[in-house]
Amino acid sequence: MTTVLPSTEEVWDWLSEVPDPEIPVVSVTDLGIVREVRWDEGALVVAVTPTYSGCPATAVIDLMIENHLREKGIENLRLERRISPPWTTDWVSAAGREKLRAYGIAPPVDGTASDGMTASRAARLSGRTNLVIACPRCGSSHTERVSQFGSTPCKASYRCRDCLEPFDYFKCH
Structure with missing residues (x-):
């Protein structure tokens, strides 16, 4: 009896069901x-x-990916940690950026994460010294950074000066 393996496209679809913890x-x-x-x-x-x-x-x-794929019937599975090239916020999909915004987290600013630089360094090198982080709640660009450190290491704390709401900004990497 030959087992038919799912296509890689089907596996990608399954992986799109695995949430970031x-x-x-x-x-x-x-x-x-x-x-x-x-x-x-x-x-x-x-x-x-x-x-x-x-x-x-x-x-x-890794555990969530493994558990989800095993639930789908995958028995022979290997996860590889790939550290090169390093992850960059440029890899966040357009849908992912919109989901972050709808959740109340300002997504990374496009074009500021090139070559793994920090947003501020990339902004300086590109001539964009006044990086504008729009409020994900009201859309205002009248915002200020409260702290470089947010609720997780990959986020910074911001506040909107118009609606007065605090929010996280997904820092560029």
């Missing part, structure tokens, strides 16, 4: 941390790039 409205595919899905001699190989090397959620994400 820190921001459950976005999936691991929305964040762009799943880099590759392939079959290798009957084993499903999923390459995952952590958002940064010290991300405390990395082990949890």
Whole structure:
């Protein structure tokens, strides 16, 4: 009896159901941390790039991916940690950015994460010294950074000067 392996497209669809444990409205595919899905001699190989090397959620994400794929019937599975090239917020999908905004988190500003630079360094090098972070609630650009450190290491705390609401900004990497 020959077992038919699911297509890599089907596996990608399954992976889009795996939420990020820190921001459950976005999936691991929305964040762009799943880099590759392939079959290798009957084993499903999923390459995952952590958002940064010290991300405390990395082990949890791997476990969630593994559990979800096993629930789908995948028995022979190998997860690979891929650290090069390093993850960048440029890999967050357009749908993922919109989900972040709807959840109340300002998504990373486009074009500020090139080559893994911090947003402020990339902005300086590109001539964009006044990086504008729009409020995800009211859309105002009249915002201010409260702290470089937010509710998780990948976010910074901001406040809108118009609606007065605090919000997180997903920092560029």
